Amino acid sequence: MFAQMMDFLNRTPPDPVRLPFTSSHWPVLAILTAYMVLIKVVGPMFMKNRKAYDLREAIKAYNIVQIVYNIIMFVSIAYFMLGPGNYNFKCISNLPLDHEYKTWERWVSYTYFFNKLMDLLETFFFVLRKKDRQITFLHVFHHVYMVYICFLYMYYYGYGGHGLFLINFNVVVHIMMYAYYYQSSLGQDRQANLWWKKYITVVQLVQFVIVLSHCIYILQQPDCTTSRLSATWGSYVSVVFIVLFTNFYVRAYILPKKKNVKAAR
Structure with missing residues (x-):
């Protein structure tokens, strides 16, 4: 596995077209x-003797921008995979460089990467509102990991293909997540109807189970041209996130109920 990973990291990009921020690791x-410096050092120092900012309108x-962006992205990716891209979901491969829809594949892939950069703004809102408890290890790890893994995939494996299939499940989760965030920002009356909050985590878990299952399916096909490293790494990461999100679900929704039951007795 280590030798396979090193071989992958030493490869030159298979696609010569480099979109913004993807020309090298440095950007x-x-x-x-x-x-990391802003949310862990500069931000807390700046806010130390200041009142939390009221950023409700911002x-x-x-959240509205994120909802619209993700809906458009989901429709575009789904249409591309089922239509012009004509993906074979049993063994998904990147379109060849001379394919007539290659440019489309590049840009629908890049829109997801750019959205991961947009997601970083969420943490700055937490800092400026002094919501430090929400800046958890899972929150920061997830944001950093998603940005960098998207870059690595596009840089070393190319745009589209297996990765494009996997990310569309995450887009669905983000539509739900930002819809929840938007509703929770509307005031106490609307917040009372946020009974479906915990199901976002459930959908996230289902997403990783689907990704894990598909990656394992790919790995069982020796003649499949999908990157073996992509499927292998996708399997490992899915297991990690299943553990992390399960732990979050238990701590957020199961343990508090048990404490309330004991307190009622």
């Missing part, structure tokens, strides 16, 4: 380094 690493606008 992405610089963005992620700045993100957050509403941000």
Whole structure:
């Protein structure tokens, strides 16, 4: 596995077209380094002796943009895979460089990567509102990982293919997630109807189970041209996120109920 990974990392990009921030590791690493410094050092220092900012209107606008962006992205990716891309879902491969719809494949893939950069703004809202409890290890790890893994995939494996299939499940989760965020920003009356909050985590878990299952299916086909490393890494990461999100679900929704039952007795 290690030798396979090193061979993958030493490869030159299979696609000569490099879209913004994907020409090398440095732009992405610089963005992620700045993100970590700002949310962990500069931001808390700046807010230490200040009152939390009221960002309700900015957050509403941000959530609406995210909902619309993700809906358009989901429709575009689904249409492309089922239509012009004509993907074979039993063994998904990137379109060849001379394919007439290759440019489309590049851009629908890139829209997801760019959206992961947009997602980083969420943490800055937490910092400015002094919601430090929400800046958990899972939150930060997830954001950093998603930006960098998207870059690695596009840089070393190319745009589209197996990765494009996998990310569309995550787009569905994000539509639900930002719809929840938007509703929770509307005030106490609307917040009372947020009974479906926990099901976002359930959908996230289902997403990773589907990804894990599909990756295992790919790996069982020795003649499949899908990147073996992509499927292998997707399997490992799915297991990690299943554990992390299961732990979050238990702590957020199961243990509090048990405590309430004991307190009622």
